[in-house]
Amino acid sequence: MTTAPQVRPTPASLIAHLASFGERRALVTADGTVSYAELARRVEEVAATYAGGRRLVLLTPGNDVDSVVEYVAALAAEQVVLVSSPAAAPGLEQAYAPDVVAGPQGREWRSDESRHALHPDLALLLSTSGSTGSPKLVRLARDGVLANAAAIAETLGIRDTDLVATTLPLHYCYGLSVLHSHLLRGAGLLLTELSVVDECFWDLVREHGVTTIPGVPHTFELLERASFADRDVPSVRALTQAGGRMAPERVRGVAELGQRRGFDLFVMYGATEATARMSVLPPDLALAAPESIGRPLTGTTFELAPVEGLDGLQPGVGELVFHGPNVMMGYAGSPAELAAGRTVDALRTGDLARRRPDGLWEVVGRTSRIAKVCGLRIDLDRVERTLALAGTVAAVADAGDRVVVGVVDGARPVDAEAVRRDAADAAGLAPTGVEVVVLPDLPRLANAKVDHRALAALATVTGTTTSAPDVRREATADDVTALLARLLGRPEATPDDSFVALGGDSLSYVEVSLRLEELLGHLPAGWPTMTATALAASTDERRPGRPRRGVAVETNVALRALAIVTIVGSHANLFTLLGGAHVLLAIVGFNLGRFQLGDRSRTERTRAVLRGLARVVVPSVLVIGAVAAVSRDITWKQAALLTAFTEWSWSEPRWSYWFIEALTLAVLVLAAILAVPAVDRASRRHPFTTPVVLTLVLLPTRYDLVGMPGDHVHRAHGVLWLLTLGWAMSQARTTRHRLVVSGLVLALVPGFFSVGGLDRHVYLTLGLLALTWVPQVRLPALVAPVVGVVAASSLWIYLLHWRVYPWFEVDFPLLATLLSLAVGVAAAVVVRRGGAALAGVRRRVGNR
Structure with a gap:
């Protein structure tokens, strides 16, 4: 030994x-x-x-x-x-x-x-x-x-x-x-x-x-x-x-x-x-x-x-x-x-x-798993084992005046009354002493064990229902886990998982953040990396009864909605306010730093970045390809995102999708840079300094000193600094960090655009400073959901608005703007629901 x-x-x-x-x-x-x-x-x-x-x-x-x-x-x-x-x-x-x-x-x-x-x-x-x-x-x-x-x-x-x-x-x-x-x-x-x-x-x-x-x-x-x-x-x-x-x-x-x-x-x-x-x-x-x-x-x-x-x-x-x-x-x-x-x-x-x-x-039970109901001592573990022998996998908890049986409604329907009778017989109680709660999954602790306290908390006042109660209660780790699993398409999610760990990215971020705000009543700082258990526990930090004015929405979500609205409104001649696309590029870098460039191996980082990019590229190529099939102005070059390599001078509408192309190529370049072992190690040891240094290294591209033909503010090499600067913003944890980033914003934005005037520079500057200093904004309760929907649909709005607003921009610019937003939102909803339905079919097939 x-x-x-x-x-x-x-x-x-x-x-x-x-x-x-x-x-x-x-x-x-x-x-x-x-x-x-x-x-x-x-x-x-x-x-x-x-x-x-x-x-x-x-x-x-x-x-x-x-x-x-x-x-x-x-x-x-x-x-x-x-x-x-x-x-x-x-x-x-x-x-x-x-x-x-x-x-x-x-x-x-x-x-x-x-x-x-x-x-x-x-x-x-x-x-x-x-x-x-x-x-x-x-x-x-x-x-x-x-x-x-x-x-x-x-x-x-x-x-x-x-x-x-x-x-x-x-x-x-x-x-x-x-x-x-x-x-x-x-x-x-x-x-x-x-x-x-x-x-x-x-x-x-x-x-x-x-x-x-x-x-x-x-x-x-x-x-x-x-x-x-x-x-x-x-x-x-x-x-x-x-x-x-x-x-x-x-x-x-x-x-x-x-x-x-x-x-x-x-x-x-x-x-x-x-x-x-x-x-x-x-x-x-x-x-x-x-x-x-x-x-x-x-x-x-x-x-x-x-x-x-x-x-x-x-x-x-x-x-x-x-x-x-x-x-x-x-x-x-x-x-x-x-x-x-x-x-x-x-x-x-x-x-x-x-x-x-x-x-x-x-082991046959727990000393704390002995309940006393109607004067009888009930071994809850023994009830669980008896139900298991009868073919019912369940968790049994002590609710004080009765026993609560939690059953998962999964591969087959649950006969709640039969389970109630079996549990009552095993416990030696009348059926009225047992309550059966049918759930999509059992509540679990952070270590994946069944949370019997949470199960007992699901008990109703009368003890007679056979489904999860509708009464308002504090969100549990199981509630948060179920929400993340559903919205991210990860049915295997556990209470130990976080949004980032489950592969959440900037596209899923908006909907998840708003739904979590609705579920928890607030959104803790740093929530994307918090486990479901920690998010549920964070509800204890709230002060019941304290009036809350409006709904908290993260600044990057509000900025994303604002940017896409200003992009569409400017194109539809409703107003002119340029710079929104460049704000979006900084938000891309911000979210890359938060979600894809976390504590992962170099290979896992690369895969995460490419997976997130694919969620932008695939629908973009499909939409632009469909447009190219019916349009003389849009060609395979735009569908393949190769405009910058084939056409050196700006021309509309062939450069309409420059944003998608610049974003794609810039992210690929950044992924290649991070794949270098020395850069990867540096980014782990110095998570804030590394993107700052990269931003400075990219100054020649910011000032168009690299000798590449074309309009650099609309090309990947010319806007890559916005991604690295956004990444730095996501890692700015202290006031000193934020001052450094703010200094870079104030130094690099002025003079970047040769067209558009002062308002374009001010818009980009204010957007980047807000992203740096203001983590959340409070919006009226009726406005926040609209902002969330628009932000979550920003990709589809951008892709489709080119085919909508030209029909109405001359005579009805407001209608052109609203229809463009509505069509993009509708497309995003259809795609999300279709993806969820497909995932459900796959799960059901997998369970057979």
Whole structure:
């Protein structure tokens, strides 16, 4: 057995451990591989920067090389690391005042010397399961972390030739445990943010020879949707499951598939309070005992503690108590408790369990899952299992005076009355003591477990309805997840996903932002990168009863609507106000910086940029191609977006679609620049400085000094600086950043246009300054939806207005403008609804 070291490891010993694996692959990304020798070198460099004493480090890691290096280096330097999700970080930062804050955006020193008294054994702090920023933390000792990693590595048989996919976030204790156990054995980790439903994920699995895929129960649901059973991935030798109970039927099904395909399924049981995992069900027993949690890890034990009042319900069942070196030191609720020593020797799990005759352990419920209805004690987990045996997969919650049963209306219709009767029989209640709620999906916590509290909150006053109530309630993580899944066409979305993580872009951004504003009652700053769970939790920040004047609309949305209206109005001779198209180009760069150029690998960034661009190019080529087929003035050159390469002088109407062409080529050039490894690395380490520097580098094109023929203000090379400047605006986090950007606006806009007069320059200047300084504007409640619809339809308005306004511009310019806007909005609605209908057909076909 691999045992934990008996003395506290020093920075040198941890670094030497990594270096001992030499040139073996340690971290694999879509951009390349980092060997253990290189990892050790980088860890040593970063650890040296922590010299001067122990500090409290708040780390929000991504699944990327820099995050792993920062985390391991902090441990090597004997810092105390508080690992957090991005959503929970602000609350933890406020509660614990860390000395150092680190994450994908870099590291910020808050104090030269530690402001905290830190116990010498303390190494790691993790949020308790399911929390979203609660100050309650689990205190983990260094030796306990190592002991648990060693026991897991031995039980799973991790080899130094293995490569595990990081299908779980590193801020989740299970994901962090995967990192620990594999680095301990010199195995490799494939770092990716991709989901198992992404085809690109499976490309990486095949390309790099991934051997292990870890997951929570929801991951295995996604694997089924992704047709894992039909995929040719011969390198995969193990699937590991933890993070909640998986249905025995699914365990058995995956185990049977493993027997046919040659991989093992390890079902595990654990908790943050036990560092990660407590027991493992050996693969050879998964078919015979799929409902079991297996046996405790080597060097650990289980015992049962009596539970008052339970004997009459389930003889031989008690509360599961865990003993082992990986039991937490205790909880912390404030900075003062970080100095405390061990206050916990055994972990009372809160799970009801029994030991089977074959020596395996089985969890049968929760101590907190005993409801009292009509004077009767009801084991809610037992009701769930009884319903499952009858063929109904449901979640059961305690609503105080009755039991609430949540059932998903998916592949088949739900007979709510039959479910009510079955649940009542299982609970020993009259049918009036059970309420059945039929839902599109069960509410889930951030860790993908069922949110029983949210389910109980769906209960109605009378307890007699059989569908989700219509009463107004606070939005839950499930509500937000369902909204994102529907609007972005991502049915696999989970509460841990954000708009950006689900592939949201500038075209979907407008509708999603307005619908979220409607659902939540407000729109938090930075919402695109917030998880659904964090967005739902943000409703607590509102002040009920406080009057709200109008609806908050993000400035870039309002500017997009204003720009397209001024473009159409100017073309239709209603008024003359030029410059709107160039404002839109800056907004394109702004949204690229927010959505496509986030914390992704270089390859994933490129794919995200190209996917977003395709959503503009494909409909544009189709529309312009259709026009070319019936028009003498528009040719294949315009449809192919090649006007700038074939016609050097401006002529209308052949240059009508210059905006689409310039946008397309400029984005492609920017994507090519970012594909350069050095630029990609610079943009990660210096997310604001990089686009500023690129803007300055592009000054020769801004001033038309590159010697290219034609009107540079309507060509890609001449407007590329607007994209990079917009990107810089999206990364301007401080007043100093905004002043820098504003200085560039005031220096670069004047004199840019040779035609159009002062108003054109003022329009562009004011638009860019508003984008920089004003995050939101409040519009009247009746106006905001109109602005949103126009902004969301701006592409289709631009493409189609050329075919509408010429018919009326001479005599009826207002009608020409309004009809152009209406036709574009109608086309956008038809396309969106058609896409949604097609996605629904695909989902239904996929479920059959």
